[in-house]
Amino acid sequence: MRKKERAKEIYDRLAKRYPSPEPALHWSTPWELLVATALSAQCTDERVNMVTPVFFERWPEISDVAEADVTDIEDVVRSTGFFRNKAKNLKAAATRIMEVYGGEVPKTMAELITLGGVARKTASIVLANAFGVNEGIAVDTHVKRLAFRMGLTTKTDPIQIEKDLMPLYPREQWGDVNHLLVFFGREVCPARKPKCDECELNDICPKKGVK
Template sequence: MNTKDRAREIHARLKGRYPAPAPALDWTNAWELLVATVLAAQCTDERVNKVTPVLFERWPDIASLAEADVAQLETVVRSTGFFRNKAKNLKAAARRVVDVYGGEVPRTMADLITLGGVARKTANIVLSNAFNVHEGIAVDTHVKRLSFRMGLTANTDPVRIEKDLMPLYPRAAWGEINHFLVYFGREVCPARTPKCASCELNDICPKNGVGK
């Protein structure tokens, strides 16, 4: 099985497993998704979902967060880890959205990655989920691990992995393939204890010497 056929088979099987993929983060608009995704770096979605209601009650919109006291913001996001950098980046992002983009979250990769704390992964998540715009594939730790394990890439750098994955899937599927691999990485194929015996991709997995 060549790489493209394997990629399509992975997509088809995981689409059957996850018919309605969506981020595990709680959000109601593009700004809330951006903030939640920034906070989710090196933190669980469950923890972030406990923090964001408090954050958005205190600073309910972009303009209010742009004026936030950084020390107070640090206190609210402390439990997500790396809280000083996250607080600084979120305030800087809000300030730039207000000053440069008229208070509206920008809708292009080029603009989003100019915001504090926003790199390609976060930008891809915001674009695909909030705006249905697909400029790339978000590569987090699960996508990175499974893409390598399933023989979809030989690279370990997220940017190169993204470039390897994009030609394997139609543009319309770029958002959902991230969700599929994240869910599957958590439930079936974690880093230390993959459940190979019960894995529905086992017969096409190069790691097991099959599906080549």
């Protein structure tokens, strides 16, 4: 099976398993999704979903975060790990949004990645889910692992993996590709003990059993 055919088969099968893919993070505005996604780095979605209600109760508006003391932000996001860097970046992002983008989260990749702590992965998630715009495929640890195991890439750098994945899928599917691979990676194909015996991709997986 050629790579593009395998990629389509993977999407079709996982889309049946997860007919309504959407972020596991809780959010209601583009800013809330940006904050939650930034906090999710090296942290579980469950933990982030415990922290964000406290965060947004304390600072309901982007302007509130821009004016907040960074040490106060650190205290609230501490349990998500790497809290000093995350707090600094969130304050910087909020400040730039207020000063450069009129208090509105920008709607392009080029603009989003100018915000503190926002790289392509976070920007792609915000664009696809908050604005319905697909400018890339968000590559996190699950996408990276499954793309390799399923023979869709041989790269290790997320940017290069994204470049390998994008031509394999229609642009309108780019946002869902991330969700489908993340969900499946968590439930069936985790890093340590992939459940190959119950995997619906087993028959087309060129690296089944690879950890």
